[in-house]
Amino acid sequence: MEKPQIHTDIPKVLFTVLFISFFIIASFWILNPFIVGFIWAGMIVVATWPLLLIIEKRVKYRWLSTMIMMILILLIFVIPIILLISSVIDNSAPLIELAKSPSNIQPPQLLWLNDIPMIGSKLYDTWHSILVSGGNALISKIQPYVGQAANWFFAQALNIGRFALHLGVMLLFSGLLFLQGENVVSWLRHFAIRLAGQRGDAAILLASMSIRAVALGVVLTALIQAIVGGIGLAVSGVPYATVLTVLMFICCLAQLGPLLVLIPSILWLFWTGDTTWGIVMVIWGGAVATMDGVLRPYLIKMGADLPMVLILTGVIGGILTLGMIGLFIGPVVLAVAHSLLNAWINEVPKPNPDLTETVEFMNKNFIEKE
Structure with missing residues (x-):
């Protein structure tokens, strides 16, 4: 008796996969602005969950412990990051001006080298000979690269809008995840x-x-x-x-x-x-x-x-x-x-430390006999 053949509707399967794939891609496309903030929130909540449980035992209410955790995240994570970014922006301007003006970058005289016993005078003379023979030229060559690096760093620091959005989303989702x-x-x-x-x-x-x-x-x-x-x-x-x-x-x-x-x-x-x-x-x-x-x-x-x-x-x-x-x-x-x-x-047992059986099996099945 012949077994009945199972008929597979290939177009149906194909369109089903395409339909599901479309909704998955569309969902990720819509949620794209929030994905980074949500991942941050998930990582922070997972890492600090034991602390939330300890606080909840003290205050007895989940909403109150969530508020305390949100305040802690704001004080320990968000505000320091904003202050650091602000400090970077404030301090980058003089660095950029310094890098743009080679005349402002002068090598030091290192007079303290003379105070080193025995070898101090030699070190001082060697240092000044290096300066005379091309130390200033070396600084002039390095200066453009310093300026480019400072400008790039400053431009990255100014891109604070997107980062602020991620921080806001992170705070919002952190609160929801703590609650639920x-x-x-x-x-x-x-x-x-x-x-x-x-x-x-x-x-x-x-x-x-x-x-x-x-x-x-x-x-x-x-x-x-x-x-x-x-x-x-x-x-x-x-x-x-x-x-x-x-x-x-x-x-x-x-x-x-x-x-x-x-x-x-x-x-x-x-x-x-x-x-x-x-x-x-x-x-x-x-x-x-x-x-x-x-x-x-x-x-x-x-x-x-x-x-x-x-x-x-x-x-x-x-x-x-x-x-x-x-x-x-x-x-x-x-x-x-x-x-x-x-x-x-x-799921399988570990190999036997004794290789005798393995060698016999290898000789029987994998090595050709003359």
Whole structure:
């Protein structure tokens, strides 16, 4: 008896896929102005959810704990960012004028070199011979590139309108997510189970743990390093300490470390003859540079017990690929993929350490007998 052939209506399937794809694309197109703000809100809410629960236990009401969290986000996140952007804009103007005028950039005389025992006079003579033989010409060649970099940085800082929109959307969605967090998580888990069963549910849990690990281990570490380093810059008298603190925070987020900002600042202190503060900043900068080696592993383990290499690779790759929002998306994607791959591999037993059976199987099936 022949089996009945199953007839597939290919045009129906094709038009169904096109219809669904159209609505998905149209929905993302309409929501495009709000996606970045919503992702920010989701990351912040996931990272700070335990704090919300602690506050709710004290005040007994979700709406009141949500208001407190919104005020904290406003004070700790939004207002400092606006002040930093304003400071960058204010301080960029004199930097641009300085870069546009080569005559204003003069190399220092470094008279303090003469005070160094034994080799001081030689160092002083060598420095001045370099100045005479072309130091000013070198500064003149570097100056146009400094001006271009300053102009680009200033233009980026002026693009505050879109950033302000994202901040506003982030605040709005943060409040809604704090109020309805359990319902949103329930819907996401339901959707994930519909897609991939129990693995999908585990992926949602793993994603939240990864976000918390990045927020604690990467962002908080970078913030602490930048604040401590910025205090040292301000106390030692380095100009534009606020701008340099922002740059230090960005470098720490990108896993480049604070030394990219601290070393030029220390050299500037020695350049201007302030050797005392220069020596102090060498010690201070060394302490700041080693903070991440202590703080980051401890804080990452508080969020999720994931390989540090995986988190750092996701952070760096995410920033290079997607910008600042990739700071969170990169490690989350890698962490979920890594754990799901391990779960799939662990469905079968591990190989036997004794290779005797494997060698026999290989000789029997893969090696031709003469």
